[in-house]
Every structure is written in C-alpha cells, then in structure tokens.
Amino acid sequence: MKKLILGMAIVASALVFGQKEDANAKLQVANKAAMDAYSAKNYTTAAPKFLEVYNLLKTNGQDDKTYMYYAGLSYALANNSDEAIKIYTELINSGYTGIQTTYTAKENKSGQVATYDKSTWDLLKKSSSKDYSDFKTEQTKSVEPDLYETLSTLLLNAKKNDEAVAIIEKGLAKYPNNAKLKELQGTGYYQSGNNDKFLANLKEQLAKNPNDPTNWYNLGVLQAKDPATTNDAIASFQKAIELGGSDPKVTNNAYQNLVYTTIGDDEKAVNEINALRKTKPDDATKLIEARKERFNKALPYAEKWYQASPTNLDTVTMLREIYMMTKNQAKAAEMKAKEAELNAKAK
Structure with a gap:
C-alpha cells in the first residue's frame, strides 16, 4: 500500500464581499490565517481556517467549495483521517470538480494581459471599444479524479475496506482508465x-x-496459496525479480517467497513421513527423497x-537449514556462526 501523497497547490484568492465591511474583514483575516498556516505546513491549523472561509462565503451567498477542498486536503495532510473522509465524501457527493475558468483580455494601449470576472469580460468583449483584444478563456484541470483517489486511500488506510471499494468502483465508473484507482481497487480487494x-x-x-x-x-503470492498453481x-x-532489480524490497520478498513456495508445507511433509516410517517405510523413503529434492531446488x-x-x-x-538438509556441513556451520553473530548484535 502506497503512502498517501497529496501535492495540490494552494493558491491565494482575492476575496471580497461587496456587502458588510465587518464580514469582509473577517473573511480576509480567516483567509490569510489559512494561507499562512498552510504555507508553514501547519495543516492542523489551516484546515479549520479554510472551513471558516468557506462558511463565511456561503453565509454571504457564495458557495465556493474550493475552500472546503482546501480544508479536506489540509486535514488529510494533518493525518486527521476522519475529518478528511467527511469532507472528501461530501465533495464527491456534491459533484465538485474544482474546474475554474479564468477570463483574460489584452489592454491594447499598455499591451498588458489582465484577468477579469466573467461579467466584466463579457461587457468588454461585447463593447465596440478597440481598447481591448485577445479575449481568452482558460479552464483549470478537474480535481475529481484526485478526490476519488485520495478518499479511497484514506478509507483503505482506515481499514474501511468495503466503503473504499464502493468509492473506487464509483470512481472507475467515471474514469475507467484511471491507473491509480485500478491499483487501489486491487488493494481494497486484497484487504x-x-x-x-x-x-x-x-x-x-x-x-x-x-x-x-x-x-x-x-x-505470485496469490498463486502460492494454491498447491495447484505452485509452478505459476x-x-x-x-x-518480479527480473523486472524489480532496482527495488530491493520487491527482490528480497520475491526470493523469500521463492524459497518457501518451492519447499512447500514442510511441517506437513515431515508429519506424513513420520506417520509412514513404521507401517510403510518404502513410501516414507519416497517422501524423504521428494523433500530433499524440494530443498535442493530451493537452495x-x-x-x-x-x-x-x-x-x-x-x-x-x-539457508542454514537448507544446507543441513542438503548435507553441506561446512556451509551449515558458516551460517550457524553468522546466525550467532546476528543474534549477538541484536541483544
């Protein structure tokens, strides 16, 4: 399971109400506190401040869920999974995408390109004035895939596997080629x-x-659970070893599992041999030889x-046990000494 990675940039906005002065002052103070806390990586403080900005805007008729999104992001970065899960769930259920449109035009006299709100931009574009040109609109990228990925990760980390799978499947219905959601889906099924x-x-x-x-x-781990697919x-x-040479964790785990998979259930094999030693010695001998062969293959x-x-x-x-089983006493003694050395260091 990969660690939750959140890298969405927080961009300061010019906020103003055009109504009560005291309300606007509160908004500016809360917004600055949120931005400053986020910039200082004080996510625990930033999260509720972003929610405060959102609620102040909403009270004054501006339901800008961007600040709810910033709050959810901050809660996630602060490892407050419960609050982050609540916010991300609400954002997804509301259909929030985070897509924003910017409206720009060039002032011909100065040659500078400026950003306008939509109403002003429309008025300038419709006017017969030659003072402005190069009217353009640009949309930001949707953050909806990020919402599904992050919420799924939060739920999986919280061991809320059924909820995670449901969200992942909902996300894949909208974004069927999302590789991250496909990976998380596998994790959800596994957990x-x-x-x-x-x-x-x-x-x-x-x-x-x-x-x-x-x-x-x-x-390989799944296939190793079934004796019928041991070779697979x-x-x-x-x-995995061939492809993962640069990742020692994958390589080490793969070699370890190769050893155990090749040897198989050795305790069961030993019990079967002991049960047959007196009554069916020939059958016991066959099992002993088969066991030796497995250890030789695992070596x-x-x-x-x-x-x-x-x-x-x-x-x-x-390795010491395998050397003992394959009658390589010198190597077994070498591994025994190494074992003692490691045990001494661990104390």
Missing part, C-alpha cells in the same frame, strides 16, 4: 479478503502493464536471498 477479485484485478493490470514487478509479486507462483516471483533461491539480504536473520536461518 477485504476477496482474493478472486484481487486476482482478476492483478491480471487485468498486468495485461495493460506487463512490466510492473509489484503486480507480478502480488500475483514460482514463474511470477521470477518475473539457489535461498543463496540469492542471502546475497540480497545478508544481515537478515530469517534469511541466514533458512
């Missing part, structure tokens, strides 16, 4: 234990981007895991 849908999601993502090592790794899991982990993966993570105690312990 809610819906492995079948998670598997389908992974395969869909890999069909679009077959070079994603994390998705190959996750696919091994192939997926190998693919190169374990050695690669150790190369990638030589100070990991689990890695060293597993």
Whole structure:
C-alpha cells in the first residue's frame, strides 16, 4: 500500500464581499490565517481556517467549495483521517470538480494581459471599444479524479475496506482508465479478503502493464496459496525479480517467497513421513527423497536471498537449514556462526 501523497497547490484568492465591511474583514483575516498556516505546513491549523472561509462565503451567498477542498486536503495532510473522509465524501457527493475558468483580455494601449470576472469580460468583449483584444478563456484541470483517489486511500488506510471499494468502483465508473484507482481497487480487494477479485484485478493490470514487478509479486503470492498453481507462483516471483532489480524490497520478498513456495508445507511433509516410517517405510523413503529434492531446488533461491539480504536473520536461518538438509556441513556451520553473530548484535 502506497503512502498517501497529496501535492495540490494552494493558491491565494482575492476575496471580497461587496456587502458588510465587518464580514469582509473577517473573511480576509480567516483567509490569510489559512494561507499562512498552510504555507508553514501547519495543516492542523489551516484546515479549520479554510472551513471558516468557506462558511463565511456561503453565509454571504457564495458557495465556493474550493475552500472546503482546501480544508479536506489540509486535514488529510494533518493525518486527521476522519475529518478528511467527511469532507472528501461530501465533495464527491456534491459533484465538485474544482474546474475554474479564468477570463483574460489584452489592454491594447499598455499591451498588458489582465484577468477579469466573467461579467466584466463579457461587457468588454461585447463593447465596440478597440481598447481591448485577445479575449481568452482558460479552464483549470478537474480535481475529481484526485478526490476519488485520495478518499479511497484514506478509507483503505482506515481499514474501511468495503466503503473504499464502493468509492473506487464509483470512481472507475467515471474514469475507467484511471491507473491509480485500478491499483487501489486491487488493494481494497486484497484487504477485504476477496482474493478472486484481487486476482482478476492483478491480471487485468498486468495485461495493460506487463512490466510492473509489484503486480507480478502480488500475483505470485496469490498463486502460492494454491498447491495447484505452485509452478505459476514460482514463474511470477521470477518475473518480479527480473523486472524489480532496482527495488530491493520487491527482490528480497520475491526470493523469500521463492524459497518457501518451492519447499512447500514442510511441517506437513515431515508429519506424513513420520506417520509412514513404521507401517510403510518404502513410501516414507519416497517422501524423504521428494523433500530433499524440494530443498535442493530451493537452495539457489535461498543463496540469492542471502546475497540480497545478508544481515537478515530469517534469511541466514533458512539457508542454514537448507544446507543441513542438503548435507553441506561446512556451509551449515558458516551460517550457524553468522546466525550467532546476528543474534549477538541484536541483544
């Protein structure tokens, strides 16, 4: 699960009521406090101040949800998930997109381009005056995809998986090609234990981007749960290693899972061998040989895991056990000494 990343810039606006002076003064004070707090990364203070600006505007007939959005963003950055979730949910339900239109025209005498409100811009454009030209409008980008992505992330982090999946599916209905929502959908399915849908999601993502090592790794994890797809899991982990060489976390985890997947349920195997030793010794011998073969196959993966993570105690312990099983006493002794060294450092 990726960490929540929010990078929307807060832009100061020129706010004025044209009504009561005291109301306008309150607005300016609240707006400055919000902007100053946000600029200082004091998001805990900025969030309620942005809400104050929003409510002051709304009281005076201007329902500008931009400031509610700024409040939600600040709450999220302040790690106040409950308040952020409330605001982002309200924004999505209201249909807020954040799209804003700017109206500009050039003053021919000075050659400067200025921004106007729509009414003034329309009047200037309709007038026969030759004082203005180059009338242009420009729209900002919609923040609606960001709303869905951020709310989904907040809900997943709060372990509200069913709510997250519902929001993700609602977002994907509007933005079916949104890669971030598709990734979050897989996380939602995984966290809610819906492995079948998670598997389908992974395969869909890999069909679009077959070079994603994390998705190959996750696919291997799911495949490793079913003994019938063990070979598929091994192939997926190998693919993750091939593609994820620059990401040690993916590589280390993939090697670790290759070892465990290749060995299989060793406790179960040992219990079966012990149960057959007296009554069916020949069958027990076959199981012993099969177990040795699995450990031999796992050995190169374990050695690669150790190369990638030589100070990991689990890695060293597993490699020692494999060397013991494959009768390499010298290497087993080397790993035993390394194990003792790591244990001593940990104390």
